[in-house]
Amino acid sequence: MKEFRIVVLAKQVPDTRNVGKDAMKADGTVNRSVLPAIFNPEDLHALEQALRIKDKFPGSTITILTMGPVRAAEILREGFYRGADDGILLTDRAFAGSDTLATSYALACAIRKIKNYDVIVCGRQAIDGDTAQVGPQVAEKLGIPQITYAEEIVSLTKDKIQIKRRLERGIEIVESTFPVLITVNNSAPHCRPRNAKRLMKYKHASTLSKRQESEEDYLSTGSNNTHLTIKEWSVNDIECDHEQLGLGGSPTKVKKVDNVVFQSKESRRLDDFDDDIHVLMKELITSHIVG
């Protein structure tokens, strides 16, 4: 039976969906530190699709690859709890300031090192940028086809995959050979929950550098258990052209950032009394806004 080698691309993101008042600093900029860092929601949908491939072809392996600060190892652990086999944290100051193109270049270099992949899955987009660019750009860098806006694997054989894609006003079923990169839409099924046994097994998984930081933990958590080591790759671990990384490798630059300020209107306050609403409706009709 075919054993698929699956790579899931994931990102740890600030939870921008719940930006409350305390998340904005006095000067109006966003205070990232108070926002919880979460597994990008659509990347979890992608993990679910990877797990479904593994359900069907049990010998398959799932490697989660994330690029980010050391803290991003948290989402690799989360991936282990839900069924991933391996996790790689791509972390280096050299990646700082990457736009989507520099990010996809670094990820593609890391994927080349993983080698022999059949399927790469990732979320359509991350909630902190909503660009939906990294998936297709990684596919282009690797020279493999892409299927975006995927909702469901319709059929899967050892050499072909059929995917249902969600379009603006309908669906499309497309077929591809391997390797292929798939970006998963927000309308795809949610990821299965954590598995209790895996939670116990992997809760101490961490990167080597993190463990060495605290020698005590290092001893107590069983340093011989290689499954508890999250691989940590720096720029020296991947073959890449340094000029294409980070801020310097990013063609797009942020010229400026403005806070969103809406021009307040002079609004008329009404109550829900009959008279108020009567007057309002009359006004709308006489000024031909309605009617």
Add this chain to the structure above:
Amino acid sequence: MNNVIVYCELDEGKIADVSFELLTKGRSLANQLNCKLEALLFGSNLKGFEKEIFPYGVDTIYMADDKRLTPYSTLPHTSVMVNLFKEEKPQIALMGATTIGRDLGPRVSSALKSGLTADCTELEIGDHEDKKINKIYKNLLYQIRPAFGGNIIATIINPDCRPQMATVREGVMKKIIADPNYKGKVVNLDVSKYVDDTAFVVKVIERHIEKSKIDIKNSPVIVAGGFGVGSADNFKQLFNLATMLGGEVGASRAAIDAGYVEHERQIGQTGVTVRPKLYIACGISGQIQHLAGMLESSIIISINSDPNAPINKIANYVIVGKVENVIPKMIRYYKENTK
């Protein structure tokens, strides 16, 4: 060479509205830059479409007419665009932030190692001074987009790479014919020179496109509900009011996520941008991501039990009260006054 190019998207045999909106914006950018506006049209049976495109002030239409280019598929369209761009070296390339544009754009930008900014809400021409290298860049494309869940607005530039690429969502820009008699030329591309047979590896097996039944974008009146409406059942009132006023029902993302109404009704940055004559916001608190999609409505009425809801700041009328009390009264008084 060095012109502004717009990718015109075919949607079920018709040119998508967003493409006309981008041609309109493209014309004004080309005027400022003193260059030509050019259009790309890839698909099959394209003859005749030029008549629809030229009036937007298009100087050249590059047509790639081949039955294998319909329906859209990533690799062949990428290949034609990348190879053409290598020859034509446009300074700006625009496409819709649709399922097609957001599939094609990043692929093309990666192949050309050029920057792409997704979902721009404004495009302007301006200069940029890089103080570090003491260089002034003239006439760059300012790609303005909300970021961070809509909480900030970023201006992005691509100082050194060309083309400067951007996608824009449908409805964000206006579509205006420049001159009904505008004359340009059609360049028919020899598709076999632009696409290799190996680009056809991904096959479209099936397609089901539904005719869109909901058209909130063009509705003169929108009654929109938020999470505060409370339930799908409570939305019925909104439908009643909308129907009576000849409008449509919209919703905030929170209401959509709660499953109150269909996804197609979402208004905001990740939904549809609307600018109706009248916008009645019911139980919508007014997160930035929602406001960005309805700010240009002529008249805004906010019905909210919270007198301090953020949306009230941009409303012309604020009715402090419960949606379920207010709407029946609006319906009643409307009927009384229009007899």
